[in-house]
Amino acid sequence: MAIASNKLNADFDIDSIRGQFPALDQKVHGHSLVYLDSGASAQKPNVVIEAVDHYYRNDHSNVHRGVHTLSERATVKYDASRVSIQKFVNAASDREIIYTSGTTEALNLVAQSWGRANIKEGDDLLVSEMEHHSNIVPWQMLAAEKSATVRKIPMDQDGVLDMQAFKKLLEGKPRVVAITHVANALGTVNPLAEIVRLAHDAGAIVVADGAQSTPHMSVDVQALDVDFYAFSGHKIYGPTGIGVLYGKESLLDAMPPWQGGGDMIKSVTFDGTIYNDLPFKFEAGTPNIADAIGMGVAADYLLDIGLEAVAAHEHSVLSYALSRAAERSEMTVFGNAPDKAGILSFALEGVHPHDIGTMLDHQGVAVRTGHHCAQPVMQFFGVPATTRASLGIYNNRQDIDRLFDGIDEVMKMFRR
Ligand code: PLP
Numbered sequence: 001m002a003i004a005s006n007k008l009n010a011d012f013d014i015d016s017i018r019g020q021f022p023a024l025d026q027k028v029h030g031h032s033l034v035y036l037d038s039g040a041s042a043q044k045p046n047v048v049i050e051a052v053d054h055y056y057r058n059d060h061s062n063v064h065r066g067v068h069t070l071s072e073r074a075t076v077k078y079d080a081s082r083v084s085i086q087k088f089v090n091a092a093s094d095r096e097i098i099y100t101s102g103t104t105e106a107l108n109l110v111a112q113s114w115g116r117a118n119i120k121e122g123d124d125l126l127v128s129e130m131e132h133h134s135n136i137v138p139w140q141m142l143a144a145e146k147s148a149t150v151r152k153i154p155m156d157q158d159g160v161l162d163m164q165a166f167k168k169l170l171e172g173k174p175r176v177v178a179i180t181h182v183a184n185a186l187g188t189v190n191p192l193a194e195i196v197r198l199a200h201d202a203g204a205i206v207v208a209d210g211a212q213s214t215p216h217m218s219v220d221v222q223a224l225d226v227d228f229y230a231f232s233g234h235k236i237y238g239p240t241g242i243g244v245l246y247g248k249e250s251l252l253d254a255m256p257p258w259q260g261g262g263d264m265i266k267s268v269t270f271d272g273t274i275y276n277d278l279p280f281k282f283e284a285g286t287p288n289i290a291d292a293i294g295m296g297v298a299a300d301y302l303l304d305i306g307l308e309a310v311a312a313h314e315h316s317v318l319s320y321a322l323s324r325a326a327e328r329s330e331m332t333v334f335g336n337a338p339d340k341a342g343i344l345s346f347a348l349e350g351v352h353p354h355d356i357g358t359m360l361d362h363q364g365v366a367v368r369t370g371h372h373c374a375q376p377v378m379q380f381f382g383v384p385a386t387t388r389a390s391l392g393i394y395n396n397r398q399d400i401d402r403l404f405d406g407i408d409e410v411m412k413m414f415r416r
Contacts, residue, residue, distance in 0.1 A: 017394055027364065029364055038392030055074070055077065063079075078287070081292045090223070097246060099243070106245035115176070120146060124149050125151070125174060126169055128161060130161070136150075159336065159337050167198065176205055180208070192208055205251070208228065218308060231244050242294070259284040263280055314393065330350075345386045351414050365402055365403055369387045
């Protein structure tokens with residue numbers, strides 16, 4: 001069964017979008033590339049590549065410390081990128097946007113700065129079962145240091161968070177709820193606004209992992225009322241090595257810095273140091289200027305296309321993929337939440353995921369195999385690994401047809 005039409009959304013010109021991503025236009029093992037690994041890292045549009053290239057060719061100098069023209073140009077662009085990111089998640093102020101190296105560093109920053117200052121012996125920290133390791137391990141490290149306890153918020157067989165169990169756990173008055181907005185190994189979209197409301201009523205703060213939501217849907221941190229929200233530049237079509245911690249200004253203001261050095265101070269003497277204002281208090285050292293600029297351009301790019309149009313397009317492609325998967329008795333899909341974004345995680349009966357990944361690659365189809373840094377999810381489903389096809393804005397139904405053609409080849413080989 002193949003559906004040829006890509007006219008899924010009148011506002012969303014998929015052919016023009018695909019043409020803006022040069023890496024898509026290549027052959028892999030003699031086949032035109034089908035990139036279904038955007039969940040791990042998305043490809044980059046020309047505007048992002050050109051912005052980084054232009055910066056290094058023309059404007060590069062260190063920011064915030066120079067009066068010369070190049071330093072001023074770099075500073076203006078770097079600071080403007082923060083305003084783009086502020087708009088991207090609708091933060092109340094650009095002081096609430098802290099640059100980090102990615103989601104991982106952002107979550108560690110919260111655990112180490114807010115956590116060390118606020119968590120004490122006997123406290124409970126709630127962490128969902130569907131988290132990426134980067135929203136589990138920092139809390140385990142904090143709990144070990146403070147003699148606190150990490151408690152698991154369970155999920156059900158569809159990969160849906162168990163809200164009854166969550167409400168019960170809240171009765172224990174936890175201090176933190178660490179929760180992903182979209183689960184990377186399953187695609188589950190968690191009801192974050194409701195989770196935040198319930199957590200706040202119980203006196204907990206919410207630290208949300210937005211690594212897999214920000215590429216796919218419009219995020220409004222004020223409407224969500226979330227306390228901290230972390231995401232990565234490379235998953236929103238920006239560069240690697242740059243990411244964001246959004247935090248409510250009142251919380252960030254009260255937190256101690258976590259790294260000391262240049263740029264995070266107002267004055268230093270051997271009698272003591274006065275720390276800089278937000279956001280610089282949390283950004284010690286020369287920042288990743290070029291990639292911050294690239295990430296700002298990527299955020300503007302997504303806002304220009306419109307996150308609602310992106311979500312509608314990807315949802316349509318995902319529904320098509322799920323309908324094709326439903327035709328296959330040999331295929332098990334992990335993650336069947338009614339609200340699901342951009343991810344098809346699956347097993348094929350009798351075939352190891354790594355063999356699937358390798359055979360698909362030989363047909364030009366890039367998917368990811370492994371535990372996806374979510375080993376508790378694998379343990380829940382009793383599998384060592386899955387094969388994951390994850391969508392980006394440039395994927396269309398033909399890409400899904402190529403994936404299933406590839407799966408046909410895999411099954412032919414293994415049934416011989
Ligand atoms: N959280 C989720 C849900 C992810 O999918 C990922 C990356 O795959 C991360 C966190 C970590 O992101 P990064 O490696 O960019 O820090």
